[in-house]
Amino acid sequence: MAEVRLNGVRKVYAGGVEAVKGVSFTVPDKTFCVLVGPSGCGKSTLLRLVAGLETITSGDVLIGDDRVNDKDPSDRDIAMVFQNYALYPHMSVYENMAYGLKNRGTSKADIDKRVKEAAKILAIEGFLNRKPRQLSGGQRQRVAMGRAIVRQPKAFLFDEPLSNLDAKLRVQMRVEIRKLQRNLGVTSIYVTHDQLEAMTLGDMLVVMNGGVIEQIGSPLEVYADPASTFVATFIGSPPMNVFPVSVDGAGILSLADGTRVGATSDHKGDLLLGLRPENLTIDDLPGATFVATGRVALMEPLGAETLAYITLGTSGPEIIVRLQGHATQPPGTPVTVRAAASAIHRFDAKTGRKV
Amino acid sequence: MERKVVYPHLVLPYLLLAPQLIIIAIFFYLPAGQAVWMSTLLQDPLGLSVRFVGLENFEIVLSDPAYRETIARTFLFSILVVVVALVPALFLAIMADRVVRGASIYKTILIIPYAIAPAVAGALFLFLFAPSIGVISWPLRFVGVDWNPRIDGLDAMILVVLSSAWKQIAYNFLFFLAGLQSIPKSLIEAAKIDGANAKRQFWTIVLPLLAPTTFFLIVVNVTYAFFETFGVIHSMTQGGPGKSTEIMIYKVWYDGFIAQDIGRSAAQSVILMVIVVALTVVQFRYIDRKVHY
Numbered sequence A: 001m002a003e004v005r006l007n008g009v010r011k012v013y014a015g016g017v018e019a020v021k022g023v024s025f026t027v028p029d030k031t032f033c034v035l036v037g038p039s040g041c042g043k044s045t046l047l048r049l050v051a052g053l054e055t056i057t058s059g060d061v062l063i064g065d066d067r068v069n070d071k072d073p074s075d076r077d078i079a080m081v082f083q084n085y086a087l088y089p090h091m092s093v094y095e096n097m098a099y100g101l102k103n104r105g106t107s108k109a110d111i112d113k114r115v116k117e118a119a120k121i122l123a124i125e126g127f128l129n130r131k132p133r134q135l136s137g138g139q140r141q142r143v144a145m146g147r148a149i150v151r152q153p154k155a156f157l158f159d160e161p162l163s164n165l166d167a168k169l170r171v172q173m174r175v176e177i178r179k180l181q182r183n184l185g186v187t188s189i190y191v192t193h194d195q196l197e198a199m200t201l202g203d204m205l206v207v208m209n210g211g212v213i214e215q216i217g218s219p220l221e222v223y224a225d226p227a228s229t230f231v232a233t234f235i236g237s238p239p240m241n242v243f244p245v246s247v248d249g250a251g252i253l254s255l256a257d258g259t260r261v262g263a264t265s266d267h268k269g270d271l272l273l274g275l276r277p278e279n280l281t282i283d284d285l286p287g288a289t290f291v292a293t294g295r296v297a298l299m300e301p302l303g304a305e306t307l308a309y310i311t312l313g314t315s316g317p318e319i320i321v322r323l324q325g326h327a328t329q330p331p332g333t334p335v336t337v338r339a340a341a342s343a344i345h346r347f348d349a350k351t352g353r354k355v
Numbered sequence B: 001m002e003r004k005v006v007y008p009h010l011v012l013p014y015l016l017l018a019p020q021l022i023i024i025a026i027f028f029y030l031p032a033g034q035a036v037w038m039s040t041l042l043q044d045p046l047g048l049s050v051r052f053v054g055l056e057n058f059e060i061v062l063s064d065p066a067y068r069e070t071i072a073r074t075f076l077f078s079i080l081v082v083v084v085a086l087v088p089a090l091f092l093a094i095m096a097d098r099v100v101r102g103a104s105i106y107k108t109i110l111i112i113p114y115a116i117a118p119a120v121a122g123a124l125f126l127f128l129f130a131p132s133i134g135v136i137s138w139p140l141r142f143v144g145v146d147w148n149p150r151i152d153g154l155d156a157m158i159l160v161v162l163s164s165a166w167k168q169i170a171y172n173f174l175f176f177l178a179g180l181q182s183i184p185k186s187l188i189e190a191a192k193i194d195g196a197n198a199k200r201q202f203w204t205i206v207l208p209l210l211a212p213t214t215f216f217l218i219v220v221n222v223t224y225a226f227f228e229t230f231g232v233i234h235s236m237t238q239g240g241p242g243k244s245t246e247i248m249i250y251k252v253w254y255d256g257f258i259a260q261d262i263g264r265s266a267a268q269s270v271i272l273m274v275i276v277v278a279l280t281v282v283q284f285r286y287i288d289r290k291v292h293y
């Protein structure tokens, strides 16, 4: 149990690719931190830097109070769950789980006790004598988890551990991982590019893009108050509507075709406006700040809710509105889209950062 | 889990296998059958009189203490060749696997010896180790090693083992390298995190994962040592000095073509065949099961 701290960590690969461009954050003790971002943004690299599988170009990684930059992976007292599980194919499930303890000179009786305990927690007691190839994907996943927890390390590192499972199993394992981490209280860093996993698992979310951190916060903070258009469109499904508006001298916002949208701003220069589909309505909304007319382009009924694609003004942008229940306006129907003041996000058009 | 594919055709599979089967029949089963038949005959060197003697040739050959020595020598020779051919090959493969820059150059250089014919390899080593002029035996004399494979049986044995194994190293290297490269990197990384140092990674992860490759190579190298080393021995020591490097395959040839004792030579080649077949069967039945994971 320990906090994990990163100070200005950079990684430049041998070929000159700067995969991580100076990242700093602290994962407090017992916290479940989720690193999320699109493919190739440097999540795995960052995790491998913490694990010691890659050398750090500059900056520091601290686990507890130890600066571990120059320590071997084995001396960092961390456990890692790999995307492909990386189970030793020639060892039984029992041996797979015992291997790390054996290497560290734990006594046979102690190993036996801990392996059996972990097996019980993960419900894999029945498979202890099997080889990995005799297990299903979900069972292998559990063994990989078991191998991590028997060690009772200072921190768990997960690199997309659920991406090889089918959708149903993924949800189930997600819940189990969360429970397990709560019960064991081990500091964890979990890499994923699945924003749903990120939202549901993390105490703390670190959103990355192109080797830098876009935003750090709890999942709900990040959802409610995205720091940039990147975060705004990355977290949440369907994504936040983001479209350009111009600001005139009086601070009144209007679309490219001149349609006014009701809201105002004292920002100098053009803006990007962000509105979550679930915060929009086409019904009456007393006291609405954002008010814009448009036409229905398409209605997509999903059962419990309906996604309405609406073209604002005369020529767009097209935005998504999430409606409760069943709605069936035909394409072309004129509608007025409304949102409350608190639901409006404003971003600088040039930098994409929140203003 | 192997799955059997069942084809409804009766003729097609045989037709497709025919070219291979015909070659095996003409160049293996036919001569092998001939050897078995000839091993039951007694004929004079000129082939003028032939007499059926049943198993008498085998009785005589097997009761000859010199032949039993040859068998023992052959086993020793084969074990040495296999060890000397496998261990350095594995070492080189591990080194080559770590090379990042110019990897293909190293690999090509290491593979070249395989393209050299055994007799040529023999000649090469003969020069290298020639007692007075060899580039290796010359410095050996300086450090006080009295090296002379033409007189000393042990020196001769070392020489033929080295030159027989040398060529195989290239072949084994290729397979070990392929085996190493097929071990997922994440397994080694997992082992590192699990606290295994380089030595333990090798003994508990890499070597067990290479076991199927190693097993395959042992089978191939044993067969090589039993049969294909004839060229090396013939070009280097002719089985001498004395009989110190005479292995079974060499004695088959010597007794048949030099001593002209066709019946006993044939009996020996049958014995040789039986031994190698038995070894291979044992290897597959008992070891194969243990090495696969």
Ligand SMILES: Nc1ncnc2c1ncn2[C@@H]1O[C@H](COP(=O)(O)OP(=O)(O)OP(=O)(O)O)[C@@H](O)[C@H]1O
Binding pocket: A013, A014, A015, A017, A018, A019, A037, A038, A039, A040, A041, A042, A043, A044, A045, A046, A193
């Ligand atoms: N060993 C390497 N050598 C050189 N460049 C690398 C290496 N590994 C990764 N990269 C590069 O570093 C960048 C970040 O890679 P990384 O694997 O960390 O991405 P990721 O966020 O984990 O993506 P994904 O979600 O697809 O797994 C990529 O541009 C990638 O091409």
Ligand SMILES: [Mg+2]
Binding pocket: A043, A044, A045
């Ligand atoms: Mg990755």
